[in-house]
Amino acid sequence: MIIATPYASGFDHFHIADEMQFKFDWCYRMLQETIQDLPTFGVGHSLGSVVHLLIGSRYAVQRCGNVLMAFNSKVFHQSLDEIAKSTG
Incomplete structure (x- = not known):
């Protein structure tokens, strides 16, 4: 059984996690x-x-685990350069 919970994308990640x-x-x-x-x-x-990381941190959820995936089209060192720029 799959329960899909749609959400509107945005920058208020805590609100999205709560919703x-x-x-x-x-x-x-x-x-x-x-x-x-x-x-x-x-x-x-x-x-x-x-x-899902926020949900696991904020709520006492009973999960057998999480599957966390991300797609990045840049090579590793380019990704790190972008992260460094965005964090100052």
């Missing part, structure tokens, strides 16, 4: 009898990965 967790909790409660013995994993790509 996603609220949606997931609501859906989980509605399906609880059906999915009670199934393992729960968080899966996110890019911003979704950040949001």
Whole structure:
């Protein structure tokens, strides 16, 4: 069973994390009898990965694990240069 929680992209990552967790909790409660013995994993790509990390840090969620993915079209040292520029 997959529970997908759509969200609007933005820079208020804490708000997005809160909204996603609220949606997931609501859906989980509605399906609880059906999915009670199934393992729960968080899966996110890019911003979704950040949001799942925030959820795990802010809430006492019971997860078997998280799958965190990101896509970057630059080679490693170019990525580090971009990160250094953005952090000052």
